[in-house]
Amino acid sequence: MASLLNELPSFSTLLAAYGSLTAMAMLIRTILNEIIPKPVQKFIYSKFSGLITNYFSSNFTFIIEDRWQAVYNETYRAIEVYLPTRIDPSTDKLLVGSNDPNNPTAPLKQNIPADSKIIDEFEGMTLEWTLHVRESDKCFIPDKKCFHLTCKKTVRDLVEQRYFPHIAKMAETILSKRENLNIYTYNQERSRWESAVFKHPATFETLAMEPKLKQSIMDDLDSFMGRKDFFENVGRAWKRGYLLYGPPGTGKSSLVAAIANYMSYNIYDLQFQSVRNDADLRRILTSTTNRSILLIEDIDCSRKISIDRVKVKDKQEKEGDSVDPGVTLSGLLNFIDGLWSSCGNERLIIFTTNHKEKLDPALLRPGRMDVHIHMGYCTPAVFRKLATTYLGIKDNKLFGCIDDLIKNVEVTPAEVAQQLMIKSDDPEAAIQGFIEFLNMKKDEVGEDVIQEEEAKDTKEMKDGKQSKKHDETETGSIYLT
Structure with missing residues (x-):
């Protein structure tokens, strides 16, 4: 036992050996730090630590x-x-x-x-x-x-x-x-959709619209919601495109809100000014959820989308291939009706415009804008709905006079609502004020202009130029493609 203890190295010898090993390790570490770049060192360390962790971790x-x-x-x-x-x-x-x-x-x-x-x-x-x-x-x-x-x-x-x-x-x-429903807007700087609570009071019950047109829209929405198997069987994406067109103030935005509340769908409000190019558009649109509404308002104001593709191509050829086209009509069409349209289900795509004639025909065909809804000027039925809503009355001795004036004066539902709101606490005064407003508009337009328009409409009816596919009224129409 004593001889074994004598053969063991002394403490000073062990200390010297430890010092030599430490010095050697420091030298090797210094050499490696000089030779091997930092990114390679981090990669080796991460792999080594990952292997150790995976081996011992449960x-x-x-x-x-x-x-x-x-x-x-x-x-x-x-x-x-x-x-x-x-x-x-x-x-x-x-x-x-x-x-x-x-x-x-x-x-x-x-x-x-x-x-x-x-x-x-x-x-x-x-x-x-x-x-x-x-x-x-x-x-x-x-x-x-x-x-x-x-x-x-x-x-x-x-x-x-x-x-x-x-x-x-x-x-x-x-x-x-x-x-609660949400309305989303795209934040270009942060490259993401941002939401706010959507609590618009508009419903089909409160909407001032011709009853026949309103019921047609509701029936179409009900049919869309219950036809998942039908869309799958015919090999089409489960989506529906709507075009709301007509003069400003005719209720296009209110109709969108009523549709969202009726369907319980979130709204994605897309402004093309916040989109850089077609690739960015695809990424943005594929970030929307199912059971939602993609809303593109005033599409005619986006010149690259609304104008004819041939004109865009000619312009690019003149300016050179290096010009960035940004968001193009082809990029939009590829999402709403091309192969990318299958990336999502149960979606409504709603476009609004004040000038339908400015849109490229490719946007208007079936499969892209399936339902065309004309939002027109106020009619007697629409006025009565607004009078019930704002004044709380369903009939009045002056309604007949208002009916005759509305038939000859172009006045939007928004203008009617504004006039009725001025004296909503006094229905009689509100009605009198509205009659004065209609007479003032009638004088501004002039009897000769009104007669010219009536003669033009009569001639078109006689010539049979109006489409049989349209169920037109002065307040609006629905065209199912």
Whole structure:
């Protein structure tokens, strides 16, 4: 035993050996730092640490990114809806706020901030969620978002087979019971849709429109909602295009709001000024959800969209190929009726314009704008609806006089509503004031202009130039293509 102890190295010898090894390690580290670039070092370290972690760890992580290839990830959407319902006192931090400007005292909405952990229990499994956000260094590229779901390796298959389908069903139930609709606008600087609560009071009940036209629109919407199998059987995308056209103030925006409330669809209000090019347009449009309305107002004001494609091509040839065309008509058509139209279901695409004649014929054909709704000037029936709404009366001895004037004066429902609102607390005075307003407009137009228009309409009727497909009235028509 004594001889064995004598053979062991002394403490000073061990200390000297340790010092030599430390010096050698520092020398090797210095040489490696000089020879191997920093990015390569980080890559080697991440791979090495990852291998060690995977070997010794008993956990498995699912990563769900916000986009899946070229479209928005529907699994990510479902998780966004589901996870706020799993917030409990153990959550370490929360994102709270409100986007309802009409009710500042409404209860705060809760959401998941970046790097916050949410614990969920499902069928005896403990599951940990974390939202990760990677900010982009380019303003036109959106931030990268993804959820991490950590579970035990032993329950990985169970999570895939039972937990993810459970999230999808719960999200669908939550969305079907939503009380508030949202209206979205696209933020070009942040490259994402931003929402606000949509609480427009317009409904088909309050809408001032010819009863026949109103019922036709409601019947068409009901038919669209119940024809999922039909669209699949005939090989068409489950969508419907509407064109609302007519003079300003005839109720186009109110009709859009009434449709949204009737269908319980969110609205995506797209302004082409915020879109850079066709590729950007595809990414923006594929970020919209199912059961929604894509609204493109005053499409005739977007010159590159409304004018004929031949003119655009001629202009590009004159200015040179280097000119960026921006958003083109072809890019829009490819989404609403091309191969990209299949990226989504149960959608309404609504265009509005004051000048239908300025639109390219390619936009107007069936499959793109399936329903053409003419929003015209006020008629006696529309006036009575407005009088009931604003004055609370259904009949008056002066209504006959107003009927005769409205038939000969072009006045929009918006103008009628404004006149009735001035003295809404005194119906008699309001009606008298409205008659004076109509007479003033009649004098401005002049009897000769009115007679000329009447003669022109009569001649067109005799010549049979009006389309038999139109069920025209002075207040509007619906044209189903």
